[in-house]
Amino acid sequence: MCGIIGYAGHRPAVPVVVEGLRRLEYRGYDSAGTAFVRQGDLRVVRAKGKLAALEEKLAGEPVVTATCAMGHTRWATHGVPAERNAHPHLSNDGTLALVHNGIIENYQEIKEDLTARGYVFHSETDTEVLVNLIAERRKSEKDLRGAFAAALREAKGAYAVCLMCNDEPETVYAARMSAPLIFGLGTGENFVASDIPAFLPYTRQVVFLEDGEIVCATATNYETLRLEDLRPTTHVPQTILWDMQAAQKGGYRHFMLKEIFEQPRVITDGLTGRVNGDGDGALLPELDSLPVPERLHIVACGTSWHSGLWGRHLLEHWAHIPVQVEIASEFRYRESLLLRKDDMVLVISQSGETADTLAALRIAREQGATVLGLCNVVGSSIAREASSALYTQAGPEISVASTKAMCSQMLMLALMALYWSGRKDAGDASDTQTKDQRRYLIGLLESLPALLEAHLPGMHENARRLARKYADARNFFYLGRGHCFPLALEGALKLKELSYIHAEGYAAGEMKHGPIALIDSAFPTFALALDDALFPKAKSNIVEVQARQGKVIALANEGLDLAVDDHWVIPRLPAPLSAFAALPALQLFSYEMADYLGKDVDQPRNLAKSVTVE
Numbered sequence: 001m002c003g004i005i006g007y008a009g010h011r012p013a014v015p016v017v018v019e020g021l022r023r024l025e026y027r028g029y030d031s032a033g034t035a036f037v038r039q040g041d042l043r044v045v046r047a048k049g050k051l052a053a054l055e056e057k058l059a060g061e062p063v064v065t066a067t068c069a070m071g072h073t074r075w076a077t078h079g080v081p082a083e084r085n086a087h088p089h090l091s092n093d094g095t096l097a098l099v100h101n102g103i104i105e106n107y108q109e110i111k112e113d114l115t116a117r118g119y120v121f122h123s124e125t126d127t128e129v130l131v132n133l134i135a136e137r138r139k140s141e142k143d144l145r146g147a148f149a150a151a152l153r154e155a156k157g158a159y160a161v162c163l164m165c166n167d168e169p170e171t172v173y174a175a176r177m178s179a180p181l182i183f184g185l186g187t188g189e190n191f192v193a194s195d196i197p198a199f200l201p202y203t204r205q206v207v208f209l210e211d212g213e214i215v216c217a218t219a220t221n222y223e224t225l226r227l228e229d230l231r232p233t234t235h236v237p238q239t240i241l242w243d244m245q246a247a248q249k250g251g252y253r254h255f256m257l258k259e260i261f262e263q264p265r266v267i268t269d270g271l272t273g274r275v276n277g278d279g280d281g282a283l284l285p286e287l288d289s290l291p292v293p294e295r296l297h298i299v300a301c302g303t304s305w306h307s308g309l310w311g312r313h314l315l316e317h318w319a320h321i322p323v324q325v326e327i328a329s330e331f332r333y334r335e336s337l338l339l340r341k342d343d344m345v346l347v348i349s350q351s352g353e354t355a356d357t358l359a360a361l362r363i364a365r366e367q368g369a370t371v372l373g374l375c376n377v378v379g380s381s382i383a384r385e386a387s388s389a390l391y392t393q394a395g396p397e398i399s400v401a402s403t404k405a406m407c408s409q410m411l412m413l414a415l416m417a418l419y420w421s422g423r424k425d426a427g428d429a430s431d432t433q434t435k436d437q438r439r440y441l442i443g444l445l446e447s448l449p450a451l452l453e454a455h456l457p458g459m460h461e462n463a464r465r466l467a468r469k470y471a472d473a474r475n476f477f478y479l480g481r482g483h484c485f486p487l488a489l490e491g492a493l494k495l496k497e498l499s500y501i502h503a504e505g506y507a508a509g510e511m512k513h514g515p516i517a518l519i520d521s522a523f524p525t526f527a528l529a530l531d532d533a534l535f536p537k538a539k540s541n542i543v544e545v546q547a548r549q550g551k552v553i554a555l556a557n558e559g560l561d562l563a564v565d566d567h568w569v570i571p572r573l574p575a576p577l578s579a580f581a582a583l584p585a586l587q588l589f590s591y592e593m594a595d596y597l598g599k600d601v602d603q604p605r606n607l608a609k610s611v612t613v614e
């Protein structure tokens with residue numbers, strides 16, 4: 001996510017802002033910028049890359065005496081990382097500057113209207129559209145706050161924004177809707193920021209703004225107002241007791257835990273702008289110019305490969321597209337004959353820089369295939385070299401162990417299956433879903449954030465209890481069938497990469513072909529036994545394990561007839577969407593095991609966040 005800081009106070013503002021951005025660097029970014037008023041003119045200084053590049057540019061500025069400024073670090077969602085896309089963005093008339101975190105869903109239609117009114121745009125961002133919409137509303141509203149509110153009421157989607165105006169050099173305006181923004185109350189100085197670390201050295205008094213709230217702040221005064229009617233609101237400031245490091249993790253012990261708990265937001269953000277108005281179709285304009293694939297080859301590594309294995313179930317059952325899933329390091333040396341002219345390749349990579357996956361992409365393109373890139377990092381190598389890039393919009397994933405990235409990849413794969421199903425339906429293909437079926441599935445996807453918000457704390461408690469109970473295990477089996485097999489692989493990967501306990505993820509039906517010889521009372525099994533067509537088979541595999549004195553943790557749904565050592569009940573969802581409930585349970589179990597065993601959760605030994613070498 002982007003970093004935002006606004007300052008109005010008694011100090012030289014630009015150094016306060018730049019240092020605040022530095023304390024938000026952990027969030028990841030690809031460009032930065034700042035705005036302040038000098039002799040009645042709004043000055044915007046921006047730079048691609050790290051803060052050092054911005055500071056180099058600022059060094060060339062005349063001495064900046066402003067005591068009010070704002071700054072931004074950009075994690076690209078619209079438009080590649082480049083200075084022209086960096087924030088702040090100026091209105092055409094140069095009187096307003098805006099920084100923004102989030103996604104304005106309807107920015108294209110607003111842009112068309114403003115273009116018709118003579119506005120010109122220099123970036124691909126939704127932010128530049130918003131700042132010019134505010135400028136346009138100033139023509140009809142009685143003051144800037146009125147124009148700010150009017151424009152924000154027209155913007156649909158998620159935003160945390162900070163605004164400055166050349167006529168009001170000592171004031172910052174800010175607002176939030178479904179994106180974090182916090183107000184810091186200092187002595188003779190006030191702050192707004194996307195996260196507490198930005199201003200923690202100056203004040204621990206904070207006001208957590210509500211969705212649909214505006215704040216107008218000067219050095220010595222502030223007001224909070226309702227966006228809908230500008231009526232004043234009141235808040236009791238809270239005192240933050242965290243240290244800086246805890247603040248950067250949002251109060252969580254580790255980034256991994258924070259990112260597991262971000263998964264509801266990841267689903268919300270991933271759905272933003274990707275469901276049609278009738279709620280019965282997925283919108284993926286990145287794919288509009290491409291044919292519906294006759295066959296799809298998914299190629300990836302690690303957790304991303306597990307996502308692909310899971311996505312195959314949806315792509316085949318919802319869109320009736322035959323799918324082959326391969327590990328990139330195998331694909332790249334197989335000299336495969338797989339690619340026919342109508343084949344399409346989808347490479348999945350959170351980082352967009354994994355060497356094996358990038359190599360696979362290049363080989364597929366050399367064979368003339370259309371290659372889609374599903375990435376989290378905008379402008380990454382895979383995103384740039386793919387025929388078309390789709391973004392998971394999960395925000396930066398700091399912990400080496402991939403958690404929210406997999407959730408976001410699964411969501412995108414579900415949307416791709418729904419999208420291609422809709423394309424085939426529109427083409428009168430008989431072998432695909434109806435609108436009603438898509439509407440039902442989209443409704444389930446839209447219900448996930450609230451469901452996870454409600455159940456994650458309880459899952460965490462179960463994970464903590466079971467991790468302590470099984471902490472002396474030296475080996476673990478993870479078993480799953482059908483769409484739960486990729487989850488078994490992922491659960492095993494999480495446990496081994498975080499706690500260094502040997503764990504095997506296996507197709508449950510394969511146990512009798514040898515691996516069951518390993519089972520004894522010291523070799524526990526984590527079995528996925530969800531309420532789906534394969535439950536009876538999963539149950540019989542559990543009985544096979546128990547017959548060899550193997551202990552079993554079963555991840556199951558309420559009411560299923562199971563007799564196991566530990567029955568972990570999770571919310572019921574229809575397969576394969578039940579994976580969205582099972583995945584965080586598996587993540588939390590491995591997190592709690594690693595934390596209990598005193599491992600380095602966010603930086604496990606021998607691992608890198610992005611494997612850019614073979």
Ligand code: AGP
Binds near residue numbers: 303349351353357402
């Ligand atoms: C997952 O927890 C690991 N960190 C690793 O397997 C990772 O998924 C793999 O290296 C692929 O990374 P990518 O998605 O960035 O390509």
